[in-house]
Amino acid sequence: MPVAALRPPPVAVGAGRRSARLQARFALRASSLEASAAVTVTVNGSAEAAVERKEKVQEDKDNEGLPVKEEQERGLEVLYDDGFGSVTVKDYFAAAKVLCRDDGGPPRWFSPVECGHPAVDQAPLLLFLPGMDGVGTGLILHHKSLGKVFEVRCLHIPVNDRTPFEGLVQIVENLIKHEHDLSPDRPIYLVGDSFGGSLALAVAARNPQIDLVLILVNPGSYIICKDSIAASIASTGISAKRVSCYSAVSSQFCHGRYVSTGDPLKMAAVSIENNLSPPETLQKLSDSLTSMLPLLSELSDIIPRDTLLWKLKLLKAGAAYANSRLHAVQAEVLLLASGKDNLLPSGEEADRLFKALKNCRVRYFKDNGHTLLLEDGVNLLTVIKGANMYRRGRQRDSVTDYLPPTLSEFRQTFDVDHRLFHLALSPVMMSTLKDGKIVRGLAGVPDKGPVLFVGYHALMGIELSPLYEEFLREKRTVVRGMAHPFLFGKKFESSRQETSRFDTVSMYGGLPVTPINMYRLFQRNQFVLLYPGGVREALHRKGEEYKLFWPDQPEFVRMAARFGVTIIPFGCVGEDDVLELVLDYNDQKNIPGLREWIQSINKEAERVRDSVKGEDGNQDMYLPALLPKVPGRFYYLFGQPIEMKGMGNLVRDRKSANEVYLRIKSQVEEIMSYLKRKREEDPYRSLPQRALYQATWGASAQVPTFEP
Structure with a gap:
C-alpha cells in the first residue's frame, strides 16, 4: 500500500481536448520513493495504520568510472539559460485550475517535469510547501531555474482534504527523515510560502538534528487577528458559494473591501523583455494584464466556502503551533518579506522572526505584494545565491558550491540595474x-x-x-x-535588509x-x-x-x-x-x-x-x-x-x-x-x-x- 503523502496528484479530469492539452503542458512526475520503515500518516482527520513496506532506492551510476578531470568539468556553464521568465502567471492559473479538480485523495508529493534532472552533482533536495491555495504550483515561475541545481518536489493538498496541521507536519517530517537517512550529509531545503512558512517552521522545530535550510516567503506565522478573521467570515454569511481564499481573507482584512494580495502589475510584467521601448512595454503590459484578469475571477470559483473556512483554521493552528516552538528551530533561515503585502503584515513578522530565530537572515522587497514568488523581478535562485545560502554539504564551500551567473541574471544586472551607471562611465x-x-x-x-x-x-x-x-x-x-x-558576514544585516x-x-x-x-x-x-x-x-x-x-x-x-x-x-x-x-x-x-x-x-x-x-x-x-x-x-x-x-x-x-x-x-x-x-x-x-x-x-x- 503506497504511503499517502507520496501518491501522485490527479493531472486532468475528462477526455476533452482542453484537458488533454493541459495534462501535457503541466505534466507532473510523481515521487517513486517507497519508504521501508513503518509509517503512520494522518489524512482526512484520521490516522491510518502503520504500513510495513520495502524500501527501493535506485543508485545513480552515471558518474562511475569517469576520470577526475572530466568529472570536474561537468556542471553548469557560465551564462547558461536557466529558463527563468519563460513561464507566466497565466500558466500558474491554468495549472491551478487543473490540479484543483479533487479526486478525494490525501496530500501527496509531486515533481514538476519541467524541473528536469539537476545539472550539478549531489544536488540538494528542495521541498515546496504551498500557501493557502494548497495547489503546490506556486513555484511554477521558478521550476526550470531551481531544477538545474535542486531536486525539486512540491506538496499538493487537494481542495477537499481535511488533514489537520499536525498531519501535514507528519507528512513532511516522514519524507525529510527518509531523505536524511539516505543522504545524511545533504541539506534539505524547505520553501514555505505563506501558510507553508508555518509548516516549515514546525517541521524544523521538531527535527533539529536534520540539516534543514528554511526559505520562508511572507510566512503565515503572524497569529494576531486570526480569531477575528475567522469569526468575521463565519458571521457575515457570504452569499457566493465559492470564493477565492486570497480575496476572502483580504476582504476581511479590509472590512469588506477587495484588495489584491499581490501586485497585479508585477504579476502581469513577468516575461516582458527589459529592452523594449516604453510604448512597447506599456502595450505588452496592457495585453498581459487584460488577459490575466479573467483568470483571477475563474480561480475564485475553485475553492468552496467550507474549504476556505478550513484553510483559515489551518492558518490559525499552524501559526500557534509554530510560534510556540520557535526556540527549538536550529535551521538556517532566509526570510523573504514584502513591503506591500495586503494579506499579512510581513514586514512586522520579519522584524519579529529576525529576533526570535537563532540563525535568520532577511531579504526585504519593499515594492512587492503577498504573492512574491509570482511577481516580476523576483528570481528565487538569485536571492538564494546572493545570500550565500546555496550549499550541497553540511557547510557552504565558497569554491565548489559557487553557481555561475545565468543569462537572465546577467541581463537583469547589466542591461537593467547597472545600465545607466555603465553608460555614464563608458x-x-x-x-x-x-x-x-x-x-x-x-x-x-x-x-x-x-x-x-x-x-x-x-x-x-x-x-x-x-x-x-x-x-x-x-x-x-x-x-x-x-x-x-x-x-559575506551576517552581523550587520537588519530585519529589513534589501538585496x-x-x-x-x-x-x-x-x-x-x-x-x-x-x-x-x-x-x-x-x-x-x-x-x-x-x-x-x-x-x-x-x-x-x-x-x-x-x-x-x-x-x-x-x-x-x-x-x-x-x-x-x-x-x-x-x-x-x-x-x-x-x-x-x-x-x-x-x-x-x-x-x-x-x-x-x-x-x-x-x-x-x-x-x-x-x-x-x-x-x-x-x-x-x-x-x-x-x-x-x-x-x-x-x-x-x-x-x-x-x-x-x-x-x-x-x-x-x-x-x-x-x-x-x-x-x-x-x-x-x-x-x-x-x-x-x-x-x-x-x-x-x-x-x-x-x-x-x-x-x-x-x-x-x-x-x-
Whole structure:
C-alpha cells in the first residue's frame, strides 16, 4: 500500500481536448520513493495504520568510472539559460485550475517535469510547501531555474482534504527523515510560502538534528487577528458559494473591501523583455494584464466556502503551533518579506522572526505584494545565491558550491540595474599582447586559467561592475574576486535588509580572501582577482587616489609559481572623474557619533592583516561621504602577462619571489601613470561629447578613445 503523502496528484479530469492539452503542458512526475520503515500518516482527520513496506532506492551510476578531470568539468556553464521568465502567471492559473479538480485523495508529493534532472552533482533536495491555495504550483515561475541545481518536489493538498496541521507536519517530517537517512550529509531545503512558512517552521522545530535550510516567503506565522478573521467570515454569511481564499481573507482584512494580495502589475510584467521601448512595454503590459484578469475571477470559483473556512483554521493552528516552538528551530533561515503585502503584515513578522530565530537572515522587497514568488523581478535562485545560502554539504564551500551567473541574471544586472551607471562611465578596456602591443578589448588575456589579476582597488570598489561585465561578455568567464570577509558576514544585516551590492558581489564570484581559497581556485584553473591593498586601498583617504598600499607579503607569488599561474598586473583610473571624497576616515574619527560607530563595526568585524604594521595593515572599515561629479570616464589596462610556469623555485626562494612581487607592483603603478597621461588625449573623456556621439551613432555604439 503506497504511503499517502507520496501518491501522485490527479493531472486532468475528462477526455476533452482542453484537458488533454493541459495534462501535457503541466505534466507532473510523481515521487517513486517507497519508504521501508513503518509509517503512520494522518489524512482526512484520521490516522491510518502503520504500513510495513520495502524500501527501493535506485543508485545513480552515471558518474562511475569517469576520470577526475572530466568529472570536474561537468556542471553548469557560465551564462547558461536557466529558463527563468519563460513561464507566466497565466500558466500558474491554468495549472491551478487543473490540479484543483479533487479526486478525494490525501496530500501527496509531486515533481514538476519541467524541473528536469539537476545539472550539478549531489544536488540538494528542495521541498515546496504551498500557501493557502494548497495547489503546490506556486513555484511554477521558478521550476526550470531551481531544477538545474535542486531536486525539486512540491506538496499538493487537494481542495477537499481535511488533514489537520499536525498531519501535514507528519507528512513532511516522514519524507525529510527518509531523505536524511539516505543522504545524511545533504541539506534539505524547505520553501514555505505563506501558510507553508508555518509548516516549515514546525517541521524544523521538531527535527533539529536534520540539516534543514528554511526559505520562508511572507510566512503565515503572524497569529494576531486570526480569531477575528475567522469569526468575521463565519458571521457575515457570504452569499457566493465559492470564493477565492486570497480575496476572502483580504476582504476581511479590509472590512469588506477587495484588495489584491499581490501586485497585479508585477504579476502581469513577468516575461516582458527589459529592452523594449516604453510604448512597447506599456502595450505588452496592457495585453498581459487584460488577459490575466479573467483568470483571477475563474480561480475564485475553485475553492468552496467550507474549504476556505478550513484553510483559515489551518492558518490559525499552524501559526500557534509554530510560534510556540520557535526556540527549538536550529535551521538556517532566509526570510523573504514584502513591503506591500495586503494579506499579512510581513514586514512586522520579519522584524519579529529576525529576533526570535537563532540563525535568520532577511531579504526585504519593499515594492512587492503577498504573492512574491509570482511577481516580476523576483528570481528565487538569485536571492538564494546572493545570500550565500546555496550549499550541497553540511557547510557552504565558497569554491565548489559557487553557481555561475545565468543569462537572465546577467541581463537583469547589466542591461537593467547597472545600465545607466555603465553608460555614464563608458569604460574603456584595454589589454597587452605578449609582444607588448596594447589593444582595445581583452585579446591579451588568456582564454584558459589559472590566471591571477593583481591590481589597484578603486574607491568603494567602483571599478568592479564594468570589469565583471566585460569578462562575461567577451570571455564568458567568471572572475573570482577575493574580498574582505566583512562582505559575506551576517552581523550587520537588519530585519529589513534589501538585496544589495554585497549580494551582487557574491553572485558574480566574490569569496572571502584566504590562502586556502586561493589555493583551491588555482587548483581548478580559475580566473582570480586579488587586491593586495585590500580595504585600506578601497577606503583610502583624501589625496590618496591611485596610491598603492601593498604589504611586504609576496605569498601569492609563491603560490602562483607552484601552480604555474599566469599573473596579469592591471590598473584602472577614473574615480577622481566620478566621485569626490567629502568626509574620509580621518574626518569621521573626529565627529562624535561617527567615531563610536566606526569603532563598533571594526571591533566586531573580522580582522585581516593584524600582523602588518603601519598604514598598509590598517584595514579599518568606514563609510566614505561622497559627492558625485559629472562623470568622466573609466580606463582599464591589463598589462603584459607574467608566466609563472617553470618558476617553481620561487616557492622556496623568498628573495626571488619578492623581486617578482616588486616587479608586479611597479607595473601596476606604471599602468596607472600611463592611463592618467593618455586620458588627456581622449576626445570623449567628458560626458557631453560621449552623449553627442551616441545620439548620432546609437546608444549601443562603442565610443572611441585615445590611440594606445
